Amino acid sequence: MKTLTTAAGTTPAAISDPYRPAFHYTSERNWLNDPNGLVYLNGTYHLFYQHNPFGPDWGNMSWGHATSEDLLNWDEQPVAIACDEHEAIFSGSAVFDEFNTSGFGTAINPPLVAIYTSAYSDASPLAGRQAQSLAYSLDEGMTWTKYQGNPVLDRASADFRDPKVFWYDGGAGRYWVMVAVEAVHRQVVLYKSADLRSWDFLSTFGPANATGGVWECPDLFELTVDGDPEDSHWVLIVNISPGGIAGGSAGQYFLGTFDGVAFRSKSTVTEGLQADASRMREYGWLDWGRDYYAAVSFNNVPDGRRIMIGWMNNWDYAGSTPTGGWRSSMSLPREVRLTRVDGQVLLRQKAIDPFAGPEDGGFRLGARALAPGVTDLPVTAAVARIDLEFSPGPAAGVGLVLRAGEAERMLIRYDTTDGMLRLDRRESGHVGFHEAFPSVESVAVPLQDGRLRLRIYLDRCSVEVFAQDGLATITDLVFAAEASTAMAIFADGAGAHLVALDVVGY
Known part of the structure; x- marks a missing residue:
């Protein structure tokens, strides 16, 4: 079996903390939650995440950063986007702006662009609001510059967050699409942009299915069914907390269509905020446990693969877990596909296997x-x-x-x-x-x-x-x-x- 390493770069035998994972990513120290900015570029997977650089409890939200060539062995990098006196850096996504639509780079050196939620503090003129902002990197994610024109999308809302951005190329045109949430309204909101700086409203989706808590960390992508290019569905991920199937935090998914403007679900069981709790087991759940939340997928993965990572914890007790100077880890990365079983289209998940390859003993x-x-x-x-x-x-x-x-x-x-x-x-x-x-x-x-x-x-x-x-x-x-x-x-x-x-x- 291959030797596995942790975020700190040590072999499992050298780890003194009995709870420190052997093959799940965790930061060397301090708090970690939602995966953010998942993107692949030039042979490297980038995992950004919600991180408190100063302690093992939630607070001082910034983007931590780790990199990997195989999704198994991770190297922890310096904090990527730090909070300051005006804003905390909440969840979001990152894209490779290959054609420099944003103008932050050049044709020869196009940028990585992070789209994140600015949670404005009392010191900010926008105190109490959550709005969407940009940062960019010209050295493949190692250093970041906040855009001086932030925020780029402000709905004057206290709960507008978690933008997932991707490049759409379809019947309606070619442009960036942002999928975010109005969390307390249990509503997904969609916008489009030609340059990542100016955004136009497209549509909303929800409330639907599980609505017993706030909606967070959405994702939207297309998958074929059993690899058939003539049979595809769009998958909308919506994480919810509380109100999950096992209690507390969880992720649900909808199957439907997306025409570049609106997502239309084919798998909605109940609509509105007064959903029937007795039908919870009819909804599409990413995971039926208590500790898989805020799951989102990587952008730009080769061969059209869709790989997701979730935060392996639950907001019910995340601040109380009995670890040392670190708290929380990520799930194993999972490749997700659609398959048809007895006429029903279902999501199938396969973990990236840390035990793959030559194995000793067993x-x-x-x-x-x-x-x-x-x-x-x-x-x-x-x-x-x-x-x-x-x-x-x-x-x-x-x-x-x-x-x-x-x-x-x-x-x-x-x-x-x-x-x-x-x-x-x-x-x-x-x-x-x-x-x-x-x-x-x-x-x-x-x-x-x-x-x-x-x-x-x-x-x-x-x-x-x-x-x-x-x-x-x-x-x-x-x-x-x-x-x-x-x-x-x-x-x-x-x-x-x-x-x-x-x-x-x-």
């Missing part, structure tokens, strides 16, 4: 009947990729025990009685730091040919579960004791079979 079990009860495994892991396939048969349930110790464990269980996959972290270790943290997450997962396939990425303070090749995912934080690394499989009743189990880790 543990494998082949096909066998499962005895009722718990079967301990002769392998331990706090950091691993686990591939698991069950044929539950007539058993009431099957599952996996992870991070087990003297008085703690995490359960991943499939119940055949209701077809639900559940992740139970109520006894997973350090759960008492916030009343909302002990929880059970669940998602409906139909068996395929009588089988359940799981790919699980286990890191020092998290677990990401991909079911049925990424048709459903559950992402949760888990703060287990360092010594709690035991694993087991179980079956409730007779007739269940293990098809295969593979564990790669250290």
